[in-house]
Structure formats: C-alpha cells, structure tokens
Amino acid sequence: MASSATMMQTTAAAPEARGCALALEGIGHSFGGTIALDAIDLAVAPGELIALLGPSGCGKTTLLQIIAGFVQPSRGSVAFDQQRVDRTPANRRRIGMVFQNYALFPHLTVAENVAYGLRARKAPGAMVRSRVAEMLARVQMTTFGNRFPRQLSGGQQQRVALARALAIDPVLVLLDEPFSALDKNLRLDMQIEIKNLLKSCGVTSIMVTHDQEEALSMADRIVVLNKGRIEQIDTPDALYDAPASLFVNGFIGHANFLAGRTAGARGLVHLAAGAALVLREATQRTAETDVTVSIRPENLTLFERERPGAIPATVRVAMPLGAVSVIECVLASGETVKVSQSRAAWSGQPGAPAWLGITDTTKIHVFDTPRGSPSII
Amino acid sequence: MSSPSRAYGELAPALPLALVFVGAFVLPLIALVAISFYRTPEFLDLSPVQYLRFLSDPFSLRVLADTVMLGLEVALCALVLAYPLALVYVASGAVVRMILTFLILLPLLTSTVVRTFAWIVILGRDGIVNATMLSLGLWDSPARLLYSWGGLVLALTQIQLPLMALPLINSLLRLDGNLAKAAEGLGAGRFRVFFTVILPLTLPGAIAGGLLVFAAAATAFITQTLVGGGRIILMPSYIYQQSMGVQDWPFAAALSLIFTVAVVGIVAAIGALSRLMTRGQHAT
Numbered sequence: 001m002a003s004s005a006t007m008m009q010t011t012a013a014a015p016e017a018r019g020c021a022l023a024l025e026g027i028g029h030s031f032g033g034t035i036a037l038d039a040i041d042l043a044v045a046p047g048e049l050i051a052l053l054g055p056s057g058c059g060k061t062t063l064l065q066i067i068a069g070f071v072q073p074s075r076g077s078v079a080f081d082q083q084r085v086d087r088t089p090a091n092r093r094r095i096g097m098v099f100q101n102y103a104l105f106p107h108l109t110v111a112e113n114v115a116y117g118l119r120a121r122k123a124p125g126a127m128v129r130s131r132v133a134e135m136l137a138r139v140q141m142t143t144f145g146n147r148f149p150r151q152l153s154g155g156q157q158q159r160v161a162l163a164r165a166l167a168i169d170p171v172l173v174l175l176d177e178p179f180s181a182l183d184k185n186l187r188l189d190m191q192i193e194i195k196n197l198l199k200s201c202g203v204t205s206i207m208v209t210h211d212q213e214e215a216l217s218m219a220d221r222i223v224v225l226n227k228g229r230i231e232q233i234d235t236p237d238a239l240y241d242a243p244a245s246l247f248v249n250g251f252i253g254h255a256n257f258l259a260g261r262t263a264g265a266r267g268l269v270h271l272a273a274g275a276a277l278v279l280r281e282a283t284q285r286t287a288e289t290d291v292t293v294s295i296r297p298e299n300l301t302l303f304e305r306e307r308p309g310a311i312p313a314t315v316r317v318a319m320p321l322g323a324v325s326v327i328e329c330v331l332a333s334g335e336t337v338k339v340s341q342s343r344a345a346w347s348g349q350p351g352a353p354a355w356l357g358i359t360d361t362t363k364i365h366v367f368d369t370p371r372g373s374p375s376i377i
Numbered sequence: 378m379s380s381p382s383r384a385y386g387e388l389a390p391a392l393p394l395a396l397v398f399v400g401a402f403v404l405p406l407i408a409l410v411a412i413s414f415y416r417t418p419e420f421l422d423l424s425p426v427q428y429l430r431f432l433s434d435p436f437s438l439r440v441l442a443d444t445v446m447l448g449l450e451v452a453l454c455a456l457v458l459a460y461p462l463a464l465v466y467v468a469s470g471a472v473v474r475m476i477l478t479f480l481i482l483l484p485l486l487t488s489t490v491v492r493t494f495a496w497i498v499i500l501g502r503d504g505i506v507n508a509t510m511l512s513l514g515l516w517d518s519p520a521r522l523l524y525s526w527g528g529l530v531l532a533l534t535q536i537q538l539p540l541m542a543l544p545l546i547n548s549l550l551r552l553d554g555n556l557a558k559a560a561e562g563l564g565a566g567r568f569r570v571f572f573t574v575i576l577p578l579t580l581p582g583a584i585a586g587g588l589l590v591f592a593a594a595a596t597a598f599i600t601q602t603l604v605g606g607g608r609i610i611l612m613p614s615y616i617y618q619q620s621m622g623v624q625d626w627p628f629a630a631a632l633s634l635i636f637t638v639a640v641v642g643i644v645a646a647i648g649a650l651s652r653l654m655t656r657g658q659h660a661t
Contacts, residue, residue: 070558090561097562103555107577107655116573117563168563 018046019204020080020171022067027076029062036062037228040076049198049205051219053212055251059228060208061176067206068174069093080171091120093172096165096203100177102157104149110160111136111145117168135163138197154182155190162194166201173198175207179214191217212252216240224248246367249294256300256337258293259369262286269293269366273331275311277358281366290369297340299363302327303355304348310355313337317350329354413630420627427631437615437632441639444612447530448595448640452587454534455541459586462538463545464575481546485539493600496532497523500604524606532604533594540593541586548582549575577655584651588644595640612636 027040037059044050052060065071067078069090078085085093096117104113111132118128136142139159149157158178165173178194179187195218198205209215215222216236224231224239224247232244243249250257259272267283269291270276282291303310313329316336325343330336337356348354358364416422431437466477484492499505500522510516522528552575560570576583598613605611610618612632620629 068558068562070561090558091564091566093562094564095562097559099555099559101553101555103553103559105556105560105574105578116560116565120560120564120566120569164559164563 018202019048019173021046021082022172022204022206023077023079023082024063024067025077025079027063027066027073027078029059029066029071029073029075035228037066037073040230042223042230042233044204044206046204047199047202049195049207049218049220051215051222052206052208052225053215053222053251054210054225056210058225060210060225063225064174064176064206064208067172068095068097094168094170096168096170096173098158098161098165098173098175098178100180102149102161102181104157104160104164106149108148109145110141110147110149110152113149113160114164114167116164121168131167135167138166139163155186158182158190158194162197166197166203170203173203173205175205177208177210179209179211187214188217194218216252222252224251226251241363243294243365246292246294246370249365249367254297254338254340255294256297256335258295258331258335258337259333260291260293260366262289262291271311272333273311273313273335274333275309277309277361277364279364279366280362281364285366285368292367292369294365294367295337295358296363297326297338299359300337300339301341301357301359302329302339302346302348303357304352306355307357310357313354313356315348315350315352315354318346318348329356331356409630409633412627413634415627418623418625418627427628428635430628431631431635440610440612440615441636443609444595444636445639445643447526447533447601447611448591448643450530451533451537451594452541452591454530455538455590456583456587458534459538459541459545460583462542463549466542466546467549481539481542484536489536489597489599490603492536493532493603496528496535496600496604500528500532523604524608526605526609529601529605529609533597533600536597536600537590537593540589541583544582544586544589545579548579552578581651581655584647588647591647592640592644596636 022042022044024040024042027037028035029037040063042050052063054060062071066073069085069088069092073086080093105116108116114132114135115128118131123131132145133142136145139162141156141159141163144152144156144160149160152160158181175194179190182190191214207215207218216239219236221233221235222239223233226247232239232248234242234244239248239252243252246257249255260269260277261272262268262282262285263270263276264287267278267280268276269279269282271293277293279293285291302313302315306312311331313331316328316330318325318327320343323342324340325346327339327341327346328336329339339356412420413427414423414425416424416426462477462481466474469477497504501507502519502521502523504522506522507516507519511519556574556578557570560574565573595611596613598617601609601611602614602617605614613636616629616632616636619625619632
C-alpha cells in the first residue's frame with residue numbers, strides 16, 4: 001500500500017480532485033452497556049455535502065468520530081471508495097477535520113497551522129509554501145499568515161481551520177458543529193462561504209449539527225438521527241414536506257401537533273379541538289385509531305369570523321417577526337397552536353376569539369400517536 | 378482607589394507570617410552575609426577574601442559545578458520519566474487516575490529519611506539489586522551502586538518525581554484534547570503529535586516541575602549524604618563540613634550564599650527563557 005506521503009504528492013498535482021464515496025454499513029457502537037449507535041447504513045456520493053442532524057446525545061458526534069477514525073465502531077464497516085478503512089488509523093485516512101472550537105494550534109502562526117498537515121506528510125518545502133499561500137488566498141486570509149490564532153476573530157479562526165483541513169487535499173471533510181461558536185449574524189455568511197468553498201473543491205463533506213437551519217441551508221441531504229438510529233435520510237425539501245416520522249416532523253421546521261381519532265375509512269379524522277377533517281394520509285388507518293395530526297404554522301390562517309370547517313380558537317399572543325407574524329392560539333382542547341401569516345392579514349388583539357382555517361389539507365401529515373402518550377379525547 | 382490606612386488593614390492578617398519570615402529567614406540571611414565578610418574563622422577583619430578564596434579554588438568550583446550538574450541531571454531524568462506517567466494518567470479513567478494520584482503522592486507523604494534508607498536497602502552491597510543479580514548469576518561480584526553518582530541520581534529522581542509529575546499532569550489536563558486529534562487527523566503520527574503539539578504546549582508545566590526538581594535535588598542534604606556517601610562532595614555537605622567540622626564559619630557562610638545565588642540564578646534564567654519561548658501562546 002502506498003504511504004500517505006506519496007499519495008499526497010501524486011494527488012497534489014491535481015488539487016481539484018474529487019472527494020471519495022463514503023459507505024457506512026451496519027455501524028453500531030456501545031459505550032459500556034449503553035448503545036450509542038445502532039444499524040447505521042449510509043451511502044454518500046463523491047462531492048456530496050451531508051448533514052448529520054439530531055438532538056444532543058443522538059450519536060451524531062460519535063458517528064463522525066467513527067468516520068474520522070478516532071473511535072472504533074463495535075459493529076459494522078466504513079468504506080472510502082469501496083475500500084474498507086475500519087483498521088486504518090485516523091492519520092492515514094486523508095480526512096480534513098474542522099472542530100467545534102476549531103482546535104487551531106495556539107503556539108503556531110496561521111501559516112504554520114495550515115502547513116501542519118503538509119509537513120506531517122513530509123511534503124517538500126517549496127510545495128508547502130505554495131500550497132499554504134493558495135489555501136490562505138482561498139479563504140481570504142492571505143494577510144494574516146503571521147498572526148497567532150488568538151489574534152483572530154471567530155470567523156477568521158474558522159477560515160483558518162478550514163484552510164488547514166483542505167490543505168492536505170482530503171478525500172473527505174468532516175465538520176463538527178462548525179458554526180456553533182459564531183455570532184448569529186455572522187453564521188449565515190459563513191454558511192454560504194463554506195458551502196461555496198466545499199462545493200468548489202468538489203470534496204465530499206459530512207457535517208454534524210443540532211441546528212436544523214444550518215443543516216437545511218448547507219446540506220445536499222440530511223441524515224436525521226434520534227437515539228442512535230437513523231430516522232430519515234433525504235433532501236432538505238423532502239424532509240420538510242414529507243417527514244417519515246413524528247420525530248422528523250417535529251425536529252425539522254415548526255409543527256403544530258393536534259390529537260385526533262380516525263372515523264371511518266375515507267380519511268375522516270375528528271380533532272380533539274372540535275373539528276373534523278378529511279385527510280389523505282388517514283385513509284390507510286382503521287377507524288377509532290388515535291392519531292397525531294401535524295399542521296405547519298404557515299398552512300394555517302386566522303379569521304376574525306366563523307366560517308365552515310374552521311376551528312374555534314382564542315388568540316394568546318401575537319409576535320411580529322418582520323415579514324410575518326407568529327400568532328399563538330389556544331384551542332378548545334387546551335392545545336396551543338402557532339400560526340404564521342403575513343403581518344397585514346391579522347390585526348386582532350390577544351384574547352380575541354378567532355377561527356383557524358387550513359390552507360391546504362394535502363400538506364397535513366398524520367402519524368400514529370406513540371403508545372403510552374396520554375390521549376386527550 | 379483605597380486609602381493607605383485601608384490597604385494596611387487588609388495586610389494585617391499577613392503580619393504573623395511576615396514576623397516569622399523576618400525573624401527566621403531575613404535576619405539569619407543578613408547575619409550570614411555579615412559573617413561571610415570576616416577574614417578569619419575567629420571573626421577578625423572585614424574583607425571579601427572568602428569569596429576570592431572560593432573563586433580561586435578549583436576544588437570548590439568543582440563541587441559547585443557537580444552540584445548544579447546533579448540538579449540538572451535529576452531534573453532531566455524526572456522529566457523523561459514523568460511525561461509517560463502524566464500521559465498515562467490523562468488517558469486513564471477515573472479509577473486508574475485515583476490509584477495513580479495515590480501512588481504519585483505517596484512519596485510526598487513519607488519522610489525523606491525513610492525514603493532514602495529504602496534506597497540504601499535496595500542499592501547496598503547486600504541489597505536487593507545485588508542479591509538478585511548475583512543469585513541469577515548475571516553478575517559475578519556485587520556492583521557498587523550505593524555511594525555512586527548513578528545511584529544518587531536514581532534515588533533523587535525517584536524521591537523528587539512527584540514535583541515533576543504534578544505540574545505536568547496539570548498542564549496536560551488543561552490541554553484541549555481536540556488539538557492532538559486535529560494533528561492526528563492531519564496525518565501526524567504519535568511522535569510528531571507529541572513533539573509538535575503536546576510538548577510545546579505543556580512546556581510551561583514541564584519547566585515549572587523541572588525547576589522544582591532541580592532546586593530540591595541540588596539542595597537535598599540528607600539523600601546526597603546517605604546515598605552519595607563520603608566520596609561524593611556536594612555543596613550542602615561541603616557547607617556542613619566547613620561549618621560544623623572545620624568551624625570555618627565565614628567560608629561556610631560564603632559557600633551558602635554562592636550556592637543560593639547559583640540555584641536561584643539558574644531557576645530565574647530558565648524561567649525567563651521559557652516565558653520568552655512560549656510567549657506566542659499566551660493571551661497578551
């Protein structure tokens with residue numbers, strides 16, 4: 001097998017080499033007795049940008065560490081371009097890793113940080129210098145080469161971390177919560193910048209995040225993880241429009257969950273809040289099944305007068321958020337519902353009675369109510 | 378901001394310690410300086426002759442050089458032994474850490490005399506090492522381990538090791554674990570990770586421990602005397618010999634001051650050098 005140093009030199013001639021394909025099969029991992037990951041299967045195409053999304057403790061960081069080679073999985077296999085790398089240590093995998101706190105070497109200058117991976121691969125001095133200059137230019141940090149990391153802002157440190165990771169011409173870039181240490185205002189700019197950079201390099205990238213907006217704005221496809229298992233793998237649009245589970249529906253975007261019970265085979269659902277809806281997704285279920293009905297806030301409209309099919313509600317609070325207002329209402333069942341609509345369309349005051357209309361019943365999702373959860377019907 | 382009287386009030390609790398410090402340290406030190414300037418052991422005539430005597434005497438200079446060398450050698454040995462120990466400690470789980478902490482602290486809880494006698498038992502002519510090697514047939518005759526330079530360095534290294542290990546462990550614990558992972562991910566092997574990331578970033582801890590070990594080993598009168606024996610003359614025993622034996626107090630006082638200045642000077646120089654070297658990594 002070729003050493004990493006020679007691989008580095010042969011590929012350095014073509015810096016735009018495409019990333020590798022990544023295949024995870026049956027990955028499982030246990031810490032002590034607790035299962036952190038179970039039955040993870042994932043195939044990533046070269047150049048794809050994947051987000052591992054889930055709440056804290058869902059196993060997403062462990063999965064990233066397994067791909068990086070810092071953690072040996074208890075079960076399953078990891079392959080880069082159909083080559084199994086399970087037994088390959090992290091320093092032989094040609095991965096570029098960007099850490100949550102960037103993990104820049106505090107005793108080295110920006111240029112020395114970027115050069116670190118090249119020096120570790122014993123690249124010749126002239127090549128190191130030209131590659132460092134090229135990478136710093138790519139992240140617009142050319143004038144900062146002689147600074148120390150502590151002299152940089154968060155966004156600048158992140159650029160350096162990315163330049164350091166990309167300098168070794170990795171087959172795979174791994175980003176661990178890359179934006180969590182940044183100001184909210186800076187975050188969107190950096191997301192755009194980094195997405196462009198990763199795409200222009202054509203490198204395969206996996207990022208870990210608990211922030212759904214980050215995942216939706218960055219990723220080609222999102223892997224939603226919950227309790228160590230994959231809930232759904234899909235494009236951002238598909239996750240939003242066709243969530244495979246109640247968990248995904250609640251985790252991606254905002255959703256109002258209303259308790260209901262099916263009545264008959266034609267998709268009729270009686271809501272606890274006191275209305276009956278005919279829902280396409282309810283047709284598969286037998287009558288008298290407890291279901292949870294999910295309606296997105298933007299799929300609801302508030303009316304000041306009663307109208308057929310509308311659900312009676314009381315306005316609790318209205319929050320103007322620029323282009324839209326978010327209005328929280330309480331239903332007769334005690335359930336609260338958020339409505340998102342244009343600010344001009346609603347002028348009612350808190351405490352006022354109102355009626356909720358549904359804009360498009362085909363966008364409503366129906367899930368079986370999880371066992372053990374209290375029924376309010 | 379605060380008035381002078383208030384500032385004095387805040388210092389009042391430190392007064393008892395300050396009195397002890399002045400009475401037991403500053404005054405004797407002044408007395409030592411005064412004594413060192415007498416020309417004869419009978420305290421006649423003031424003159425710097427004792428210092429000139431030291432500087433022109435090859436034997437005395439040799440004793441000072443040997444003592445400094447001993448301190449440096451012990452500090453280096455302790456450093457080399459303490460790094461693996463500290464790395465194992467940091468990589469271990471809670472239970473192993475507790476056991477290691479106990480083992481590291483144990484020597485500090487034992488009297489120096491006891492620890493030194495243990496080494497005499499181990500290194501002596503009929504000691505454990507000689508007995509084992511002879512019974513295994515590996516050595517033909519007992520080797521001279523006790524009263525040798527190597528034996529002294531070994532014993533002092535073991536005795537002073539906690540002073541090295543504790544600052545080093547503290548440094549390693551404060552090191553961001555992601556830094557080593559970042560280096561590894563960038564293709565660095567274990568040795569490169571250690572020498573380019575871990576060592577430079579824990580150098581302040583290593584230097585702090587090294588200085589403690591150096592000062593402690595160079596001045597370890599009991600261990601030097603018992604393990605080194607009469608054949609190895611070092612500054613502490615030289616001072617003892619000149620004062621209690623020969624009763625030449627002015628020369629002994631001069632020796633004490635020269636030794637103190639040498640040890641403090643080396644400690645200050647190495648400390649300054651390390652601050653200069655690691656300036657880049659500290660917030661300004």
